[in-house]
Amino acid sequence: GAGVSQSPSNKVTEKGKDVELRCDPISGHTALYWYRQSLGQGLEFLIYFQGNSAPDKSGLPSDRFSAERTGGSVSTLTIQRTQQEDSAVYLCASSLTYQNPLYYGYTFGSGTRLTVV
Amino acid sequence: DAKTTQPTSMDCAEGRAANLPCNHSTISGNEYVYWYRQIHSQGPQYIIHGLKNNETNEMASLIITEDRKSSTLILPHATLRDTAVYYCIVRANNNAGNMLTFGGGTRLMVKP
Numbered sequence: 001g002a003g004v005s006q007s008p009s010n011k012v013t014e015k016g017k018d019v020e021l022r023c024d025p026i027s028g029h030t031a032l033y034w035y036r037q038s039l040g041q042g043l044e045f046l047i048y049f050q051g052n053s054a055p056d057k058s059g060l061p062s063d064r065f066s067a068e069r070t071g072g073s074v075s076t077l078t079i080q081r082t083q084q085e086d087s088a089v090y091l092c093a094s095s096l097t098y099q100n101p102l103y104y105g106y107t108f109g110s111g112t113r114l115t116v117v
Numbered sequence: 118d119a120k121t122t123q124p125t126s127m128d129c130a131e132g133r134a135a136n137l138p139c140n141h142s143t144i145s146g147n148e149y150v151y152w153y154r155q156i157h158s159q160g161p162q163y164i165i166h167g168l169k170n171n172e173t174n175e176m177a178s179l180i181i182t183e184d185r186k187s188s189t190l191i192l193p194h195a196t197l198r199d200t201a202v203y204y205c206i207v208r209a210n211n212n213a214g215n216m217l218t219f220g221g222g223t224r225l226m227v228k229p
Contacts (some may be wrong), residue, residue: 004160033216033217035219042219042220042221042222043161043219045216045217045218048216059216091160091161093160093161105151105163105166106153106161106163106217107163108159108160108161108162109160110158110159110160111159111160
C-alpha cells in the first residue's frame with residue numbers, strides 16, 4: 001500500500017481481555033517496528049522484525065505482550081489480560097530494509113489508540 | 118547511543134524561519150543525526166538526516182557543527198501546519214537492531 005496501515009484505529013477493551021493490534025507495512029519493506037506512546041509521553045520502543053524474525057524482544061513490557069509477523073508483511077501485536085496501564089497509542093513503522101533502515105527512514109502508521117477500562 | 122538535548126518548547130511566527138537546536142556532545146564518529154516530527158494525533162514523520170555535511174531537502178535544512186557536537190534543524194518558512202513535536206535522534210547505522218530511540222523532543226508552536 002501507499003503507507004503503513006494500522007487497525008483498528010481505536011480500541012476500547014475491558015480490563016483482563018485480550019486484544020490484537022494489526023500493522024500492514026508498506027509493500028516490500030522488510031523491517032517493521034512497534035512503539036507505544038502513553039498520553040503526553042515520548043515513544044517507547046517495543047520490538048522490531050527483520051523479515052519474520054524478531055531478534056530482540058527485550059523491549060516488550062511484560063510476558064503479556066507478544067508479536068508476530070507472517071509472510072514478511074503483516075504483523076500482529078497481542079496483549080493478553082490487558083491492564084489499565086496498557087492504555088496508550090501503539091505505533092507501527094516500517095523501513096525498506098533492515099540492513100540499513102535508518103538511511104531510508106522509518107514510515108509510521110497513524111497508530112491504534114488502546115483504552116483499557 | 119549518544120544522548121541528545123533539546124529545548125522543551127519553542128515558538129515561531131508564521132512565515133519566519135524556525136531554528137531548532139540539538140546538542141549531542143557525546144556523538145561518535147559513526148553516528149548519524151536524524152530528525153523526525155510528530156504532528157498531533159499522527160505517527161512520527163521522517164524529516165532529514167546527516168552525518169557531518171549540511172543537508173537540505175524539500176522539508177528542511179540540517180546544519181551540523183564542524184565538531185558534530187550540535188546541530189540545527191531549519192524550517193525556512195514555517196507554516197501553521199509545522200506545529201509539532203520535533204525529535205532529534207543520534208544513532209549509528211549498523212545491524213544492531215537499528216531501532217530509533219525518541220526522547221522528549223521540542224514542541225514547536227507556529228503562531229499566526
